[in-house]
Amino acid sequence: MSRTVRETFIEQLRTLGMTSVFGNPGSTELPMFRDFPDDFRYVLGLQEAVVVGMADGYAQATHNAALVNLHSAAGVGHAMGNIFTAWKNRTPLVITAGQQARSMLVGEPFLFADQATELPKPYVKWSCEPARAQDVPAALARGYHLAMAPPRGPVFLSVPVDDWDQPTDPDQPLEPRTVSTAVRADPALLDEVASALARSRRPAFVVGAGVDVEGAFEDVVTLAERHRARVWVAPLSARCSFPESHPLFAGFLDAERDRIREQLAGHDVVVVIGAPVFSYHVEGTGPYVARGTALFQLVDDPATAAWTPTGTSVVTSIRLGLRDLLSGPEPAARTAPAPRVRPARVQPDGVISEAFLMQTIADLRPEASIVVEEAPSSRSTMHDHLPFDRSETFFTCASGGLGHGMPAAVGVALARPEQQVIALLGDGSSMYSVQALWSAAREELPIVFVVVNNSAYAALDRFAQHFGISKPVGTSLPGIDFAGLARDLGCSGVTVRRPDELAAALTAALAATTPSLVDVHVG
Template structure:
């Protein structure tokens, strides 16, 4: 039987389409073509039956990046997208795979990472019968931690859905999006996604920026609070210039997941904790607080009293209107952080130049003592790493209990050289380091991970080995969930009270790494640390160093 006239015309058009002479142009062809055009040629995935047709005739210029568990897949894609600045393409397996990925999908949402997440769905013809492996409410499962979620009504709508998903993921504030694709859609006829150009950033309202600029010029003692959106927007150097112009001290906002300001700069004032009263105390003495690329403010424990010091006015420049909406007081300009800072720098310099504020009082960072035969302190380990590491090496960190020590002994001076999770959820750091290393070919990456954190996505070591990536996994092994034990007094625990479920004896990371093909070494005291780290940061391929710390 011959097809209808529209079908015949479609087949006629398809014979000259990129699918090749004599072959119909399909949904798969259209999606691959669009992904190629926007630079999503690395597919981070864990395979399942409902995804297999997507990868038939896999194009030679694409790369399939296999993760052994879906949390690893999303973590790798997150690190890759943050390092490249472009959305990464993720493929998960139906409902079970999306469920496994949700922890790191939540982190990607908090990180403002652009991801186009696809998941397989059962064939449309059997969906009414609740078949095996079907996602009964596919679009609801990843919510609310995606910006947009869809299962297209027709197979022919899949390419346009992917194109829309990419545009939404890249639009600031960036973030993950989700497309559920029935398994029988890939071979259906489709048309090529038309060429189009979209702006992914918006310039903040000029009148609002003029008000902020006038307030900066008029105040006596400004202080900046900078966050991860500064690094995401490529605005770090511009923020330094703005701080120098206004002689403003600069704090890093609580729970910031990226580099925000060079930590050896004379104006750098330190890191704000996620506690309201302590933030107000540290910002005291300033009459203007300017939050740049950061919420004002992220809290971790209940607090009371004002959000800013008495007599201080709060201003904000942020890429996220939702964040601006819950900012408790003051004035907020919403839009791309770099464009906003550049507009502020276009204003004439203040008529009266302020004196430079006093540098923050920092205790001398002498090498912490190390006692032969005893476990080294985290401070000793990180001070040594700081001395051995090149300043341009990217560190992906997930050692929450050691972060205050890291902030004291392992400073970051260059944009793009530090990543951690904005969410507080574990299992991100090890796979994210794999993604960063893929995005920066030939550059060594350091994954600085706690022993408890590492066990959430330890499979990332296998991916690093298979891809032969220059990653040095540094595991700080204190045999416990130290962050929980340290936090317990906030909830009424006495110093000697046991905290259930926080001891982690018996983990052997060198053996775990060897089982996945990664060479490793354990350091139990300070003596060989420097030489061991030096060797682990040199050469090719992944390596693991397990540090037994006090």
């Protein structure tokens, strides 16, 4: 007898290494998991944004696409914020959503998706509702390879509920295939970049998330040391792409045109690697870099290269591009720039400052631990007092949307059980996907959730000053008991208000074998 679409689909997932399913099931998804296989794991999230956030963290940490299972139109709608974030994070996801039976789609049945493939656009690379049930396995194969191709990202499959029990088309080829995703740049363009670097008097690199995503962390270090070049982090970068304690580390570019021009002033050659030129948060005027500065970009996304406003863009796999630059001509003799002056250590003065919190986390966390951050108002303080020096030890949200960090930490912890995971969260952002605490408890993951509790959407309070607003509305968040919420959802929870309590609370949480939340009131 022919195998069913479901049986073939499951076997494909097994071959692709996608045996963890992140979902929140609904009626139209139930037949997909009839006779759920023993070698698969279903990771349940209590809300669809949590589901996508967990899958995002898991996919980034495993370097493979993750499977997401959502419920029809309503479930996809709930998940859209984190689908947008996965798109900006360049995270490979295969998102499936149920659809009502094909025989009912001529009308408007209950819990169906009208124009299902249009709903997640434009934040998926490809969206498909197969024309026949027999085409579902082929759609999975195509979707997986598209999700994994640079620039990586989510794809979407809408599958009618009655497709799963249909027989597979025996004539449709579904053998595992190897699809090359590496892109080598035009050699002449890379020679131009290498020659400019060799002649430069004062070069600089700007590194973005693409460096860490492609495993090119050490290549950037080698290239920077060879050229004695300062290394800046691109605005709003979502990964650690250069060791922040390195003498050549220059700091973090601000997300505004005028400040970036000031920060890069004096460099005659700037090479942006694995990042846009540039991501801005406020309006600016004038040139993008100082006049007389030659700007080059290495990026794996032709669309990003196309909208880059100035300089020379080279479309290439980051790792291959860097290795080609390393084989370029020897640089001119130049003196290494003076190292960045790091902020002095902070002393407590009766209340816990954000700086003291970040410093204490830096002192106590294991060297190889992973921090998943979503505390926007505290990020600049984190940059000053909580440095990251290893590849794949820092993850954050590239979109600016809230609700990703807490579930993403769960996904990272599932993928990296040998490493300590710390979720560093604002009090406002914690509430967007707080159901992730239940999933962490259910999976018995020893995550430490640190809530930076300032009882406000503090990032908005600060940004309001940009618009001359002295009293923004809707930014106060008093009275939320995060430790109590954690306990109610199956985690341990403790509230910390005094500096002398902080180290002991964090030490106990780091030593725990189950998830812990430390609600830190800062002032």
